[in-house]
Amino acid sequence: MTFTSQKWSYGYDSAQNLVKRTNNTTVETFTVNVLNQLTLIPDSVPSYDRRGNLVSRVASGNIPWKELYYSYDHENRLTCVQTDTYYTPESYRFKVEFVYDGLSRLRIKRNYIWSGGGWYGSGGETRYLYDMSAGGAAGMLIVQERDGANWPTVTYTRGRDLSGTVDGAGGIGGLLARSHGYSSGSWAYHNFYHSDGNGNVTALADSGGTLQASYIYDPYGRYLTGTGTLLTSNVMRFSSKPWVSFLGTSATSGLYYYGYRFYDTYLQRWVNRDPIPISATMNLYAFAQNSAYLYRDFWGLSDELDLPFGPRFTTGNPLNPINCEQLEALIMDLQRNAVGHELYGAWAKAYLEQLLDIWDDYCDDDHGDSECPAVGPAPVPQLQPSPAVFSSSSLRNAPSWSLPWQQPCLTATGSMIIVGGAIIVIECWLNPINGPLPP
Structure with missing residues (x-):
C-alpha cells in the first residue's frame, strides 16, 4: 500500500475549539459561537x-455525505x-x-x-452483544455482532495486551481477534488485530500471517487509506472503537461509537455535549483535549492521560530507582520551563500530571514517611523506562543504557528523543534542573 506523506497543523481558540486545519497546502476553517x-x-452549516x-x-449543492440530519431521544x-x-x-441517500x-x-x-420514494430496511441490521466479564464499565465492550435474524456474524476475542491489562498498551478493551463465518457452533475464520502505540487498529492478519486489512488515519482518527479483503467489514478501528458506518460498509463516512x-x-x-454537565474541561464538545496522541477517552465521558510515545514507566526493581528528591527536581523543572512552552507545553502538562500523581502516592508527607529519602532506593519511584518506548535506537544510536537520568545529555542544553516521529523527552536527565528546554 502506497501513501503520500501529509503534514497536518491545527489552530485552536482559547476555548479549545478547532478553528483552522491545514493539510499540506489545503486550509480548512471552522467557526464557533459562544457555546462552543x-x-x-467546510461545505456546510451546522445547527444545534x-x-x-x-x-x-446543511450543505450548498448536491454534495454527498456533507448534508446530514441527526435525531436524539430524551x-x-x-x-x-x-x-x-x-x-x-x-445511492447517495441513507438513513x-x-x-x-x-x-x-x-x-x-x-x-x-431509499427506493421508490421511501425508506426501506433492506440495508441490514446489526445487533450488539456485551459481556460483563470482558472488562469495562458495566459491560460496555462489544463481544459479538448478530444480524436481524439473531444469527451470529462476528465475534471478538478480548484479553490482556502487552501491558498485562486490557487497556494498558493504548487501546481500549484488550481487542485481540476477530472471528467470522459461524456455522454449527464454530467460527471458520480468525483474524488478529495489530495496533499502533495509541491502540489504533492498523492491521488485521490471519493465522498464517497474511494481511487481511490495513488502515492509515490522520492524527484524529479520520480514515485516509487502507487495503485488504476485511477493510470495510472490520469495524474496530481508531482507539479500538467500533466504526458505525453510513452507506452500508463505507470506509469513509460514519461515526465512532x-x-x-x-x-x-x-x-x-463529539456530536453532542458531555453528558456530565459539570466537567473539568472548558469545552464540553472537545475530544481528548485536542491531543489524541496524549489522551484517550474510554466511554465518551472523560479523557485520561495516555502516553504511548511519552516517557511511560513500568513498575520494576531497577538497581538505582529514582528517589523522591530526583522526582521533585524533575517536577520543578517541568513547572518552570516546560508547561508554558509553545512547542512542548501539551506534552509537559500531560507528563506533569503523571509525575504529580506519583508524588502524591509515595513522596507527600501526608501519605506516610515524614521525610523523603534523598539517596538510594526509595519506596516509590521504583520505576524504570518501558523497553517498548525507550531503547538505544530511540536515542539516535546512543550507547546502551538502563535509566534516562543516568545518562549524559545528548547536547549542551538538553536531549530530544524521537520515537515514531513524536518528541517524547526534552531535558537533561542527568540533572533535571540544570538547564532550560531546547529552543
Missing part, C-alpha cells in the same frame, strides 16, 4: 438544538442519522437508526436505503 458550537464548517445536540449539517442519545432525500443518484438498552448501550443499528457519545473524526469533536 460549530456555526460554519436547545440541549446542545448537533441536529444538522436522554440525548443519538437515534438517527440521515441525508436529505433529494440527493442524486439515489441509520440506533436502539439502546437500559444501560445506554447501543444494541441495534438499522440501515435503510464510544459508549455514551459518538465521535466525528472529520469535525474532531
Whole structure:
C-alpha cells in the first residue's frame, strides 16, 4: 500500500475549539459561537438544538455525505442519522437508526436505503452483544455482532495486551481477534488485530500471517487509506472503537461509537455535549483535549492521560530507582520551563500530571514517611523506562543504557528523543534542573 506523506497543523481558540486545519497546502476553517458550537464548517452549516445536540449539517449543492440530519431521544442519545432525500443518484441517500438498552448501550443499528420514494430496511441490521466479564464499565465492550435474524456474524476475542491489562498498551478493551463465518457452533475464520502505540487498529492478519486489512488515519482518527479483503467489514478501528458506518460498509463516512457519545473524526469533536454537565474541561464538545496522541477517552465521558510515545514507566526493581528528591527536581523543572512552552507545553502538562500523581502516592508527607529519602532506593519511584518506548535506537544510536537520568545529555542544553516521529523527552536527565528546554 502506497501513501503520500501529509503534514497536518491545527489552530485552536482559547476555548479549545478547532478553528483552522491545514493539510499540506489545503486550509480548512471552522467557526464557533459562544457555546462552543460549530456555526460554519467546510461545505456546510451546522445547527444545534436547545440541549446542545448537533441536529444538522446543511450543505450548498448536491454534495454527498456533507448534508446530514441527526435525531436524539430524551436522554440525548443519538437515534438517527440521515441525508436529505433529494440527493442524486439515489445511492447517495441513507438513513441509520440506533436502539439502546437500559444501560445506554447501543444494541441495534438499522440501515435503510431509499427506493421508490421511501425508506426501506433492506440495508441490514446489526445487533450488539456485551459481556460483563470482558472488562469495562458495566459491560460496555462489544463481544459479538448478530444480524436481524439473531444469527451470529462476528465475534471478538478480548484479553490482556502487552501491558498485562486490557487497556494498558493504548487501546481500549484488550481487542485481540476477530472471528467470522459461524456455522454449527464454530467460527471458520480468525483474524488478529495489530495496533499502533495509541491502540489504533492498523492491521488485521490471519493465522498464517497474511494481511487481511490495513488502515492509515490522520492524527484524529479520520480514515485516509487502507487495503485488504476485511477493510470495510472490520469495524474496530481508531482507539479500538467500533466504526458505525453510513452507506452500508463505507470506509469513509460514519461515526465512532464510544459508549455514551459518538465521535466525528472529520469535525474532531463529539456530536453532542458531555453528558456530565459539570466537567473539568472548558469545552464540553472537545475530544481528548485536542491531543489524541496524549489522551484517550474510554466511554465518551472523560479523557485520561495516555502516553504511548511519552516517557511511560513500568513498575520494576531497577538497581538505582529514582528517589523522591530526583522526582521533585524533575517536577520543578517541568513547572518552570516546560508547561508554558509553545512547542512542548501539551506534552509537559500531560507528563506533569503523571509525575504529580506519583508524588502524591509515595513522596507527600501526608501519605506516610515524614521525610523523603534523598539517596538510594526509595519506596516509590521504583520505576524504570518501558523497553517498548525507550531503547538505544530511540536515542539516535546512543550507547546502551538502563535509566534516562543516568545518562549524559545528548547536547549542551538538553536531549530530544524521537520515537515514531513524536518528541517524547526534552531535558537533561542527568540533572533535571540544570538547564532550560531546547529552543
